[in-house]
Amino acid sequence: MTSIRHNAPFGDTPTSGPLRGQAQDRAPDTAPVSGRGADPILDPVLDATREVVLAVGVRRTTLTEVARRAGLSRMTIYRRWPDVRGLVADLMTREWVLVAGRFATEDPVTAAVATVGALRDHPLWRKIVEVDPELLLPYLLKRRGSSHEVMLSLVESAVARGQELGTVRRDDPARLARTVVLTAQSFLLSGPALFFPLTGDDLDAELTALLERYLRP
Structure with missing residues (x-):
């Protein structure tokens, strides 16, 4: 079984490379879990992502909308999560x-x-x-x-x-x-x-x- 591929990454990602969430021949993901380390934007961003996904589903979720709901700039989100799939995985x-x-x-x-x-x-x-x-x-x-x-x-x-x-x-x-x-x-x-x-x-x-x-x- 091969990984799921799309014509283009869903969401508004600025890169054209493989999606972070696609199956690759590499070690398992090491996404952060709430409460690990001191990251002041982690939970607000994940809370905002949860709201958007529950409202419209993953495919219609965009980093722009997540940033708006979290009260952050879009580039702040992009620097941490280059695509929606990685954000949803976290x-x-x-x-x-x-x-x-x-x-x-x-x-x-x-x-x-x-x-x-x-x-x-x-x-x-x-x-x-x-x-x-x-x-x-x-x-x-x-x-x-x-x-x-x-x-x-x-x-x-x-x-x-x-x-x-x-x-x-x-x-x-x-x-x-x-x-x-x-x-x-x-x-x-x-x-x-x-x-x-x-x-x-x-x-x-x-x-x-x-x-x-x-x-x-």
Whole structure:
């Protein structure tokens, strides 16, 4: 599967090179997450991006409109994000990782099911899936993004903590974490279609049963 290409980058980007979000033969993205470092424009810009995407979708989002809503100059945005795709990738990283923060304190099964349920109802997730689903394809078929990397780290830590407590079976925590993320991702993306007309609660119950059997001693 090749990366998704467009005749021209969406949004008003000043460059003609590859989009930052296109699949490339390189290391996973390292987009910033809210709260890292001291960057006074990060959250205001991502907040403005969220507003625009929820209003018009990713393809109709422009850096000009994001800058206007954030109260910044367009060049200030361009210097940090040369295209809309990279900006939206950073927004997705922030939003998904905030939802998955429960892995830091909760049992991995409980956290995984709750995270899937929260993302399923997340307005940004719903907007992207309904209007711009192709935006997700490179991260599902070609490579891991920064949100995957952080998610895997959170789940691996939760698994290791569960092993210390005796609530998770002994095995390589990294392998277990990858399987949990892959399973949760499939329930998030394909569950509603495959289990229709079952409800979100039904999906959560099935995911819980599956992960309990996989992770428990």
